[in-house]
Amino acid sequence: MKIFDIFKKTRSEKSQRVTTKLDEVESEMKRIGFWSPSPPEFKVNNYLEAPSFELWLQCVFIPNARKAAKEESYPKDSQVGQMAMRQYDYHSVVEEAQALLQLLNEFDSIIRTK
Structure with missing residues (x-):
């Protein structure tokens, strides 16, 4: 083991799971x-102000x-x-x-797990 290896921060299992899930969402x-x-480019306070839910997902x-x-x-909840259900499966199904x-x-x- 190199001396610098002890200073590298290893990513937690949760961070790995979050990153993998985000890759799956993007794909x-x-x-x-x-x-x-x-x-x-746009700035919004919440997803309802975005040009579309898809752009909010992608850009924010x-x-x-x-x-x-x-x-x-991480936040305590997600x-x-x-939000997606309201967009894609509420009054009509996409x-x-x-x-x-x-x-x-x-x-x-994943976010809700400790």
Whole structure:
């Protein structure tokens, strides 16, 4: 073992699970055409102010969640799955978004675990 190895911070299992889940969310968004190759820049206080839920996921949620995983600083709760349910499975079902909805619910479960 090199001396510098003892100073490297190993990522926790939770951070690894969060990062993997975010990779899956991003891949699914690309697969179903919900990912924008050149998204607009915007600033919002919440997802309802974003141009679309998909752009909020791509430009706000995923980058912030990746930062939280890197810093291992998580909120006590996450409700992105519930937000997605309101978008894709509330009054009418968006079939192509059902796998994305499941992934976001799984993300919420990871965040809620200690």
